[in-house]
Structure formats: C-alpha cells, structure tokens
Amino acid sequence: MAKARIGGKFGDRTGRSILQLLVVGYLLEAVFAFRDPFLVLAVIAVMLTIATVVARNRISKKIPQLLPIVGGALLLSTALSVGYVNWLVLRPDPWYEPQNLIPLAGILLGNTMNAAAIAGDRLVSILNGSQLEIETHLSLGATPHQATTQYRRDAIQAGLIPTINTMLVVGVVTLPGIFTGQVLGGASPLVAAAYQILILFMMAIGTLVTTILVVAGINRQFFKEEGQLLRY
16 A cells, blocks of 8 residues: 555656656747747746745745745845856856756756755754753843854755765766766767866855855744744
8 A cells, every 4th residue: 555655656746747847848948949038037037936935835834034035045146156157157148048047047946945945944943942042042141143053053054965965976976967968968078077067166155155044034033123032
C-alpha cells in the first residue's frame, strides 16, 4: 500500500514536471521570438512572484509582512547579481536579450528561493524554541539584536549550505547544468568553465544577500517596538 502511494506521488510529480516544462518551453519560444523588453521583464516578474510565494509558504504563513520581506530580498538580490552579470560582464545587445536575462534570473531565483526558505524556517524554529533564553538576555539588558545574534548567524549559515556544497564539489563530483549545456552546444570546455564560474559567483552573492535580508526582516517581526518577544 505504501509502495503504491509512493509510486502514485512519483508519477504525479513526474507528469507535473513534464507539463510545466512543456508549457514553459512554448512560452519562452514566443518570448524569444518577440524580443520585447516589457515581455521579458514580465516573465521575470512572474518568476519572482512565484518564488516569493513558495519561499513564504515554506517559512510560515503566520508572520506579518513576511511576503514583502521575502519578495524584497529576492528582488534586490536578483537585481544586483543579474544586473551586474548581464550589463557589466556579458553586455548583450540589446540589454534585454531574453536568451541571457531569463535563464540568469531563473538560475538565481531558484537558488535564492531555497536559501530564503531554509534560512527563514531555521530562524523561526530557533526563535520559537528559544523563548526562555532570549527573554533572559532581554531581562539582563540586551537589545533584541544582541539577544538573537547567534541565532541569526546559524540561520544564515543554514541558508548558504546548499550553495557552499555545490561550490565545493562542482567539477569534481558533479558537472553543473550551464557547463554541460555549453559543452553539448559545442562550446570549448574552457569557455564553459568560465561561464560556470561566473554563475557560481552570481549564486553565492545572490544567496548571501537574500539570506541576510530575510533573516533580518524575520527577526524584526518577532519583537514589538518596546522589545517584547513574540511567538508565531
């Protein structure tokens, strides 16, 4: 019975993945053909919205202002990282070249969404489970920022673990998608490696910015203006 249930879930997820990829393929085919900047930005906006909602749902639905906190963090990290790579490194003509901008945004949003969800969930769990310790620090004169310093560091580190692990084993254990795609497309392995290095640095900066902003935003929501600790 359990095997049948697992098999059914696996089949459903597989079918859903295939359907999503086919729909995205047809959609991007049209976007690449039109090459309209507003259409390109609209696609990225939809991706950003979905990533924000998914990350928020994985963290908590009870924390107020969590949706704009996560959305703002993803938007800022994407704008900084993708903007730097697209306009200062790759320099496509035109700047909104969909074959560059959309894949870069997709790669970054996928990683930052997971980092935000992991870091946010870790911080919420720690803060809810460490009420006594935090209140003790507050009663001794510590500020909310001081009382949660170690908890915030632990949450940020947790959010960065997937990206750090990827960087440690890339090229040794795994061949990442950009590298493989470039090689299969006929590019030199050295050129493919250069592109992959660029993507890895973009991911590292993006996830770091995202986790810092999400953790700081969530931490503020756990305290009233007078410094009283809340529980969600």
